[in-house]
Amino acid sequence: MVTTLNKPSSLIHEIQLEKVGDWNLFKFSEALQLRMESLLEKKKADQLTTNEISELDAIGELDRIFTHVNAMLAAENANQ
Numbered sequence: 796m797v798t799t800l801n802k803p804s805s806l807i808h809e810i811q812l813e814k815v816g817d818w819n820l821f822k823f824s825e826a827l828q829l830r831m832e833s834l835l836e837k838k839k840a841d842q843l844t845t846n847e848i849s850e851l852d853a854i855g856e857l858d859r860i861f862t863h864v865n866a867m868l869a870a871e872n873a874n875q
Contacts (some may be wrong), residue, residue, distance in 0.1 A: 803857040818872055821861045827854065 809827035812819050823831065834851040837843050843851065 803853045803860065806853065806857055818868060820865045820868065823854075823858075823861075830854070831858070 806827060809824045811822050811824055813822045822828075831851070831854045834843065834847055834854070837847065838851065
């Protein structure tokens, strides 16, 4: 998956809803998860291209959004 991304919404096709216990959580597809891990490894080695920096930024933004939404869902489920 070598793509130039400008917005996290361009990754919408890589989003999954996964049942974890009693909860449904938003998760990345396996392909997107692997891509993020690959980009993070390249970042550690200081080998990211400009396009890859943008791609990692978009994936990271989406990851932060999902973390927040999943936390809200967990809190709501805990209150029921």
